[in-house]
Amino acid sequence: MRLLILCAALLAPAFAQTAAVERAILEVNAQMTRAAEARDLDKMFSFILPNERGSIAQSGVLFLTREAALDTMKRNSAPVEKVQYRPKHQMVTVISADCAVLAADGEAEASFADGTSVVAPYAQTVVFVRKDGEWKVLHAHYSSTPRR
Numbered sequence: 001m002r003l004l005i006l007c008a009a010l011l012a013p014a015f016a017q018t019a020a021v022e023r024a025i026l027e028v029n030a031q032m033t034r035a036a037e038a039r040d041l042d043k044m045f046s047f048i049l050p051n052e053r054g055s056i057a058q059s060g061v062l063f064l065t066r067e068a069a070l071d072t073m074k075r076n077s078a079p080v081e082k083v084q085y086r087p088k089h090q091m092v093t094v095i096s097a098d099c100a101v102l103a104a105d106g107e108a109e110a111s112f113a114d115g116t117s118v119v120a121p122y123a124q125t126v127v128f129v130r131k132d133g134e135w136k137v138l139h140a141h142y143s144s145t146p147r148r
Helices: 002-037 041-045 066-077
Strands: 056-058 061-063 080-096 099-112 117-131 134-144
Touching: 002 041, 002 080, 002 099, 002 117, 002 134, 041 066, 056 066, 061 066
Parallel strands: 056 134
Antiparallel strands: 056 061, 080 099, 099 117, 117 134
């Protein structure tokens, strides 16, 4: 019994740290989602680190830089009036105190000026790193297929 109590005492800080990282990642992801739903792509991309080694992969396209991804997203989202994300699963794997991976899926609904809308399932994997005390995206992969 003493051994069990000792193990629990030794592991408690690690569990607390893991839980804190998980909460932080989910909060940063929520902030990014709110920015995307507000159609504030500059704010959403402010969470993404500059990277020239494959910043974002989206639906079969690898954007080598965050700027290339941002330009494409701005161009492609111009006709969208409203977007809403409905996550189904959001799972965080803590790699270290300064690195974690978010795996998520759900549905995205986009509404257009002509009154049409589309609902599509999505899946994403996001690698977060802590830089200068803030959680930032090092790499993200997002895929979606229009629902038929």
